[in-house]
Structure formats: C-alpha cells, structure tokens
Amino acid sequence: MIAYLRLEVLRSLRSGGYLAxxxxxxxxFYLLFTLIMQAGPMxxxxxxxxxxxxxxxxxxxxxxxxxxxxxxxxxxxxxxWTRQLALSPLRPRAYVGVKVATGAMLSxxxxxxxxxxxxxxxxxxxxxxxxLALVPAxxxxxxxxxxxxxxxxxxxxxxxxxxxxxxxYFVFSMAGGLWMPAMVFPDWLESISHVLPTYQAGExxxxxxxxxxxxxxxxxxxxxxxxxxVALAVWRYRRTA
Amino acid sequence: MTLTTAPxxxxxxLRKSFGQVRAVDGIDLTVGGGEVVAxxxxxxxxxxxxxxxxLGLQPPDSGEIKVLGGSVQDAIRRGKIGAVLQEGELLxxxxxxxxxxxxxxxxxxxxxxxxxxEHAELGGLLQRKTDKLSGGETQRVRFALALVGDPELxxxxxxxxxMDVTARRSFWAAxxxxxxxxxxxxxxxxxxxxxxxxxxxxxxxAAGRVAADGPTTEIRAVAxxxxxxxxxxxxxxxELMLLPGADGVEVHGAAVTIRSADSDTLLRAMLERYxxxxxxxxxxxxxxxxxxxxTERRERDEVAA
Numbered sequence: 001m002i003a004y005l006r007l008e009v010l011r012s013l014r015s016g017g018y019l020a021x022x023x024x025x026x027x028x029f030y031l032l033f034t035l036i037m038q039a040g041p042m043x044x045x046x047x048x049x050x051x052x053x054x055x056x057x058x059x060x061x062x063x064x065x066x067x068x069x070x071x072x073x074x075x076x077x078x079x080x081w082t083r084q085l086a087l088s089p090l091r092p093r094a095y096v097g098v099k100v101a102t103g104a105m106l107s108x109x110x111x112x113x114x115x116x117x118x119x120x121x122x123x124x125x126x127x128x129x130x131x132l133a134l135v136p137a138x139x140x141x142x143x144x145x146x147x148x149x150x151x152x153x154x155x156x157x158x159x160x161x162x163x164x165x166x167x168x169y170f171v172f173s174m175a176g177g178l179w180m181p182a183m184v185f186p187d188w189l190e191s192i193s194h195v196l197p198t199y200q201a202g203e204x205x206x207x208x209x210x211x212x213x214x215x216x217x218x219x220x221x222x223x224x225x226x227x228x229x230v231a232l233a234v235w236r237y238r239r240t241a
Numbered sequence: 242m243t244l245t246t247a248p249x250x251x252x253x254x255l256r257k258s259f260g261q262v263r264a265v266d267g268i269d270l271t272v273g274g275g276e277v278v279a280x281x282x283x284x285x286x287x288x289x290x291x292x293x294x295x296l297g298l299q300p301p302d303s304g305e306i307k308v309l310g311g312s313v314q315d316a317i318r319r320g321k322i323g324a325v326l327q328e329g330e331l332l333x334x335x336x337x338x339x340x341x342x343x344x345x346x347x348x349x350x351x352x353x354x355x356x357x358x359e360h361a362e363l364g365g366l367l368q369r370k371t372d373k374l375s376g377g378e379t380q381r382v383r384f385a386l387a388l389v390g391d392p393e394l395x396x397x398x399x400x401x402x403x404m405d406v407t408a409r410r411s412f413w414a415a416x417x418x419x420x421x422x423x424x425x426x427x428x429x430x431x432x433x434x435x436x437x438x439x440x441x442x443x444x445x446x447a448a449g450r451v452a453a454d455g456p457t458t459e460i461r462a463v464a465x466x467x468x469x470x471x472x473x474x475x476x477x478x479x480e481l482m483l484l485p486g487a488d489g490v491e492v493h494g495a496a497v498t499i500r501s502a503d504s505d506t507l508l509r510a511m512l513e514r515y516x517x518x519x520x521x522x523x524x525x526x527x528x529x530x531x532x533x534x535x536t537e538r539r540e541r542d543e544v545a546a
Contacts, residue, residue: 003346011334080329083298084386087326089318089347 001094008102012068021067023110026060029179030114034122043183046209050126053118054134054205055178060110061142062173062198065103066149066165073099073153074161077240096237099153100146104139111138126209134205137214141201144226145172150233154240172198194218197225247310249274249394249425250295255304257290264290265301266449272427274393277420279436280429281460282446288429289327291446292398295427296324309394320348320390325383325397331371337382338367345389352391360415361385376403384412388419395419397428401435413439437461466526467504469511471518473497485510500526 012018030053039048073096076082085095115131118124126134148168152161173179175189176198182190193199200222204214250272257265265287272278280288293299295306297313308316316322332340341363345351358364361384366374374382380403387395395416401409416439420426430436436443436457443460445453453460466488478492481499486507489500497518501507504523511518 001347003343007332007335007339007343010339011332014334076332080326081332083326083329084331084383086298087296087317087322087324087387088344089320089349089390 001090001098004090005098005101005105008098009105012102012106018064018068018106022060022063022106023113026056026063026110027113027117029059030056030117031121042181044210046206047124049118049122050124050209051181051206053114053122053124054138054209055181055202057111057114057134057138058141058198058202058205059173059178060114061107061138062145062201063169064107064110065100065142065146066152066169067162068106068149069099069103069146070149070152070165071158071162073150074156075158077153078158092237096150096233099150100143103146103149104142107139107142108135111135130208130211133208133214137204137208141204141222144197144201144222144229147226147229147233151229151236154233154236172196176202178202195221197222197229200225246274248272248307249276249309250427251305251307252291252295253305255291255294255306256302257294257299258302263449265294268304268446268449268451270444270451270454272425274425275420275423276442277416277426277440278428278442278444279440279457280427280446281431281433281436281443282429282452283431286446287449288431288446289398290449292324292396292427292429296322296396316394318349320350321392322394322396323387323390323392324395325380325387325400327398327402329383331374331379331382333370333372335371336367337363337369337371337374337385340371340382341385341389344386348390350391351389357385357388360388360419362411362415377405377408380404381408381412384415392424394425394427397426399429399431401430409435433461466500466502467523468526469499469501469504469507469521469523471497471511471521473515473518484514 033056034049034052041047042051073082076085082092082095086092090098111134115124115134149165152164152168155161156164175193176182176196177185177193178198182193182199185193200218203216203218204222207214207216248271250270252268252270255265255268256263268287268291280291282288290299294301294304295308295313297306297317306313309321313322335343341357342354345354345357358367361381363381363385366378366381369378371379371382380400384397384400387397401412404412413435416426416428428439440457442455443453443457444451445460472495474495476492476495476497478490481487481490481492481497484499484507486501486503486505487499488502491498499507499511508521508523512521
C-alpha cells in the first residue's frame with residue numbers, strides 16, 4: 001500500500017495539472033493580490049499578508065483534495081483502471097485511503113511554497129510555533145473536501161466530475177472568503193459565508209494567526225459539513241465501487 | 242506457487258440478464274487444476290459476462306461461483322488468481338517498470354519481477370510511459386499485471402485481440418510455459434484455431450449457454466463446419482437434405498448452400514448423385530454458423546429421440 005501511495009504521489013508531481021492548479025495558481029494569486037493591493041492590517045490586528053497567505057494555502061489544499069481525489073477517481077473508474085485494481089489485493093477502501101493520503105501529502109508543498117512567499121516576499125512575521133501549527137491546521141481544513149471529492153468521483157464520470165469539482169471549488173472558495181475576506185462582503189453574503197465549510201476551515205488557521213487556539217464554536221459547523229461529506233462519500237462509494 | 246487440490250473453477254447455474262437480454266442463461270462449468278480450457282463462442286455468446294462474474298467484477302443474478310475452493314475475493318487477496326481483461330487503460334503518468342513493481346508490491350507472495358518481465362517479454366518496454374504504448378504492448382503489460390501475484394489460475398478475456406501474428410505466437414509460447422508448471426488456464430476466444438492449438442478442452446458457448454464441452458479434438462470436429470456452395474438447376478431442398486453429411490440446406494433458385502461437419506463425405510456423395518452440379522466451392526463456416534448448426538442438430542436429435 002505504501003508502494004501504491006508512493007506511485008500516486010509521484011504521478012501527481014509529474015502531471016502538469018497538479019503543478020498548475022494546485023501550486024502555481026494559488027501561489028501566483030497570493031503574490032499578485034498582496035503586491036498590487038496594499039491593504040492595511042485586519043480588524044483584529046492580523047497582517048493582511050498573513051491572512052491572505054493562509055487563505056491561498058487553504059485554497060491550494062482544497063484544490064489538491066478535490067482534484068487529486070475526486071477527478072482522479074472518476075477518471076480511473078471511467079477508463080477501467082479500477083477494474084484492474086479490483087483484481088489486485090488492494091481493497092477499494094484502501095484505494096480511497098490512498099487517494100485521501102495523496103491529496104493531503106500533495107497539499108504540503110503548496111502550503112510550504114505560499115508560506116515561503118509570505119515570509120520572504122511579504123515579510124510575514126509569526127512566532128515559530130504558529131508557523132508550525134498552520135501546516136496541520138490547513139491539512140485538516142482540507143480533509144472534508146477530500147471526502148467531497150470521493151463523493152464526486154463515485155458519482156460522475158471523467159469530464160463531468162472535473163467540471164463539478166471545479167464549480168464546487170470556486171463557489172465554496174469565493175463565498176467562503178478565501179479570495180477576499182468575508183468581512184468585506186455585504187452583510188447577507190457574510191452571514192452565508194460563516195456557515196460554509198471553506199470559511200470555517202479557514203478559521204482554524206486565521207485564529208492561529210490572531211494568537212487564538214484554532215478550535216472555536218464555528219468548528220462545530222465544519223464538523224457538521226465533514227460528517228455530511230463523509231456520509232455522502234460512503235453512500236456513493238457503496239453504490240458504485 | 243503451491244497448488245490447491247480443489248477444482249480451480251466451479252460455476253453452478255450462473256445467470257445474468259441486462260434488461261431483456263439474457264447474456265448468461267444457466268452456465269455450469271467445472272475446471273480442474275492444471276487444465277487449459279478455451280471458452281469459444283461468437284461475439285455475444287456470453288464469454289465476457291461469464292468471465293466478469295467469475296472474477297467478481299459483476300454480480301450474477303443467480304448461481305454459484307467457487308474459485309480454488311473458496312470465494313474469488315479470497316483468491317484475489319492471496320494472489321492465486323490473475324486475469325487479463327479485454328478493456329481498460331493502464332494507469333497513466335507512470336513507466337511500465339514502476340507500474341509492474343508497484344502492483345507486485347501489493348501481492349502477498351509475488352512472482353519475482355525478472356520472471357514476470359521475461360514471461361511477458363517486457364524487456365524493451367520497462368522505461369516507457371504506460372500511456373504511450375501500442376495496443377499489443379498494452380496487452381503485454383496487462384499480461385504482466387496478471388502474473389505479478391504468481392497465480393495458480395490465469396483467466397484471460399480474448400487476450401490476443403490486439404496482437405499481431407508474431408506477438409500472438411510468443412504470447413502463446415509463454416502461456417504454454419506457465420501451463421507446464423501446473424497452472425490452470427481459462428481463456429476466451431472467437432478463433433477456433435487458437436482454441437485448437439492451445440487448449441486441451443474447449444467449452445463452446447452459444448446464446449449464454451454451454452453448447453458443447455469436451456476435449457479439443459471432439460469439439461473441433463463439430464465446430465470446424467464447412468459450407469459447400471454450388472449451382473444445381475432444379476435443386477430440391479428435401480432431396481438434398483438426404484445427402485450424407487448434410488446438416489443444413491438452403492436453396493435459392495439454382496444456388497445451393499449446404500452446411501456440413503463432414504464436407505468430404507458430403508462432396509463425394511453430392512458429385513456422384515448430381516452430375517450437373519457445377520461451380521462447387523468449399524469454405525470454412527463462420528463460428529457462429531457452426532454453433533448454430535450444432536444446436537440445430539441437437540434439437541433435431543432431441544425431436545427424433
């Protein structure tokens with residue numbers, strides 16, 4: 001299984017899609033948005049450059065989850081590779097586990113790169129333990145989307161799955177305040193934003209920046225979304241795998 | 242590889258329908274350890290559906306499946322069964338070597354990689370990307386994937402369909418080597434010649450049922466039917482049916498077509514009796530015709546009995 005995981009990570013690192021969608025896009029957006037728009041500090045005193053660094057790192061992490069889990073599963077089902085796998089000792093459950101682990105591992109380079117840009121280019125200064133705590137907080141924030149990816153991968157076929165993933169990805173990211181802070185939204189949109197998993201996943205890390213502990217009352221909303229996505233994934237998986 | 246003593250394959254009353262179509266309509270089949278069996282039949286006879294159910298890729302509507310004395314899932318987990326599927330792309334973005342090595346690492350008791358590579362003749366392909374292979378090359382990689390677990394039973398669905406003549410020859414040579422070590426082999430084909438040269442036993446499928454099952458020599462006799470065509474002014478169908486060896490007769494004006502499993506006898510008698518027959522032509526009947534003739538003759542025998 002470790003061998004299969006290694007092959008999956010290697011395959012993704014070689015693919016242009018991963019490099020473009022998961023790494024280049026969020027990193028470029030981060031630099032573009034922070035260098036062009038010279039925003040002042042946020043209401044709670046957090047540096048805007050640090051806030052947006054976390055937003056884009058989470059955006060990349062979610063992308064890794066949705067594309068390397070969802071679209072890949074859909075593609076491999078459509079092209080018949082999963083039939084071949086069904087004839088190997090790798091159980092479908094382990095296959096899904098490998099996909100989720102791949103997504104989580106692939107998000108680490110994105111997080112690292114954007115943090116590096118924050119530190120080197122934008123002079124983001126944080127205590128060392130906050131830097132360290134951000135990595136798991138972001139990876140954990142991305143996991144519900146890996147579950148959603150599984151549900152999409154076992155529901156739609158190749159190109160449709162890709163379109164659905166992208167649509168879900170953009171809508172959730174935008175409305176969840178990853179592209180611009182939810183506090184600048186009109187009130188109605190801001191209240192919607194607060195119940196979205198993207199916003200609450202971001203909160204885990206945004207709170208760390210403000211020096212708070214990551215878990216808050218809003219984390220329950222994230223947990224509820226996660227439970228729903230997992231249930232959806234299990235149902236779709238049982239129906240199709 | 243340690244051999245199991247139970248039959249390699251046991252299928253009982255296997256059925257599967259897709260909507261109104263009965264793809265598999267009650268198949269019983271037992272394959273003993275070490276047998277090399279060809280599943281022969283025209284397209285649509287139910288070969289692929291039968292193999293898919295055997296491999297656990299599709300659930301049967303009803304019936305029982307036992308592989309090496311247990312469930313197919315158990316055989317797969319222990320690497321005791323290997324299969325070459327007809328369709329399906331390989332995992333893209335990897336080299337042939339990486340893919341084979343990874344799939345081998347999943348096996349509890351793998352065949353040494355060198356052996357896999359040798360059997361499947363992958364020597365020259367190891368560094369190639371899996372998405373840049375020809376149909377025949379892809380098929381060799383699939384064959385290698387079927388071997389990584391060092392299986393006792395090898396199931397193959399039309400394994401040579403994408404291969405050219407040379408590739409076919411070396412593929413079957415590899416199969417003979419694998420069979421010589423005591424492995425059981427079940428493969429489907431719609432070429433009688435392939436079944437004939439490789440298998441010890443042929444199971445003939447038609448319309449989702451076993452139409453005939455026996456040693457290769459026996460089945461070849463019935464499956465290798467010929468059609469004899471000639472021109473005969475004033476031909477009479479009923480009279481022609483009385484010719485020895487005539488299994489089926491069609492008459493359109495002066496054009497006569499006779500299906501026969503013994504064309505030599507038929508021709509001798511026909512030329513003797515009908516001096517004015519001309520433009521005689523003998524051809525191998527398509528497999529579909531042969532199967533049809535066989536089932537038709539059996540029905541006639543049943544009516545007569």
